Amino acid sequence: MLLDTYLNQIVSGVLTGLVYGLSALGLSVIFGVCKIVNFAHGEMMVIGMYVALLLFRWLGLDPLVSIPLVALLLFGLGYALQAGVINRLIDVPDHMQFLLLAAVAIIIVSGCLMVFGPDAQNVPLDYAYDSYALGPLLVDKVRVLAGAAAIAVALLLGAFFRWTRTGKSIRACADNLMGARVIGLDVRRLFALSFGLGAACIGAAGCILLTLVDVHPYLATEYTLLAFVIVIVGGLGSLAGALLAGVLIGVSEAVAGLLIDPSLKSMFSFGLLILVLLFRPQGLMGRRAG
């Protein structure tokens, strides 16, 4: 009986972790390519969640169906932000970059507060309480779909980076910026594209997350930190690493909830982060800093 509980929790953790991993992917793309630490990460995700919420309310669209729309919207937002504001500040010191994005985060949170109010809102889906029974496992349908959607988006992104010309150009920028410039790549445009892509990823993750949790303006901070933990544990610049670390964190949170107090589950994640930073700073699957 106890084993069943653990198994169920672990499966649930894996599926949720895939969604976390997707959001971390977005952060990883932005940092890996543009070398910008997006402290407005969680806030962008919340925008995605709210847009998906609106689409559900006005058009009855399931958040998972809204993914392409929301991703597109956030792509535009990210592109505009990078091209318009951040590009001017390409070589400012870390703390100024941080301040800029922290300010953007404040603007977003307060904007959401103004428009949507402070209450938690959610998407009442018809299949919210359905579950699949697989032997001893009882898995929520919502989580299965969420996990599947996360994998799908991640695969799409991976395919883009692997097989399209633009994707390879972006990877070139990440690997060797000077070299990319030398061979004539339009770095500014690629930076903006990457930021947009990362934002789109984050938006998609937000859509998916909306099926799992309620949205309110202050959700952002928690998810920004979570994404950072995942990206660092997984290794910057590694897409697979981000997903893997996401799953790891998802499972550890789920198990921690069982073993100890659920409210202590974040301590687990932070503890893991500290350990990784000390003993394997490049992350589980990251390449050595270069």
Added chain:
Amino acid sequence: MKASWLAEVSPRGRWLLAALLVVLLAAPLLVDDYVLSVLILVLYFAYLGQAWNIMMGFAGQLSLGHALYFGLGAYASAALYAKYGISPWLGMAAGAALAAVAGAFIGALGFRFRIGGVYFAVLTIAFAEFTRILFDHFDWVGGTAGFFLPVSNRTGNDLVMLRGAPVMFYYVWLAGAAGVLVLCRGLLSSRLGYYWLAIREDEVAAEALGIDTFRYKILAVMLSAALTACGGVVYAFYYNNLFPEPVFSIGRSIDMLLGAVTGGVGTMMGPIVGAFILTPLAEALTVALSPLQEVMRLDGLKEVFYGLCVVLIVVFQRHGVWPYLSRKLGLGTEAKP
């Protein structure tokens, strides 16, 4: 061009500073309670900004988890006072020591393992968040339910126990903000200060000269942590209540450094200038928007404008406002790097 700690305040600037000090000393006699509370906030941020700036300016490491030291100081002194009746000044010593140890630990971890930049910043966030959650479950000091200091009706101001009217706290903060400035000025002229400057400008060269960079960076972190903790103590005794969430949160860490970064990291006057700009800006926005708030409930509008202002400041003054002001108004002399 990097603004450096050597940006001495010019004679004109010194006169201005002295005038400001006189005004601030006399302020409680001239202004009403509301303005006084705003001034207390300004001085509070000026103090904390300078304390944070020591780590950034000297050790050159971005810390986004300074709320950790703040909270340790606050809780340590509050607990000692409420449970054992110990004076907050002794509690301050205990809190500062505790924070210094924590800072040394984090700094040692970071520097020993050569974690820099963003990674170190995230490490500091992780430690602060870790401690926040820890204190959520630390029932001896209230946990999530909060910790409260006993408040009694006093007719006078008790400086020993830090019980008293806002005016008393005003002067404590003023003394603190001014004191830290003097301390930094004094330190910079010392041998230690020159070691720090060398490390900041070129760590490899400093090591080549035989300076134990590890030790002096740790020292900077410890000093910064200890001073921040002292700020936490006064905060605890001013507000008389502590909750892990607002005290240890990343929001508080960010608040602490906003002024310093806006004014100019690594400069002496930067944090002070930043505090004097941002806090009144926030209050002015609140006042300016209040007629609008009467008409429609728009929570968050002020923060939107505030955020926009900060974005504008970053875009147009990427090195901070103080270096710009010091050039334009002739308040500083620039030592060309």
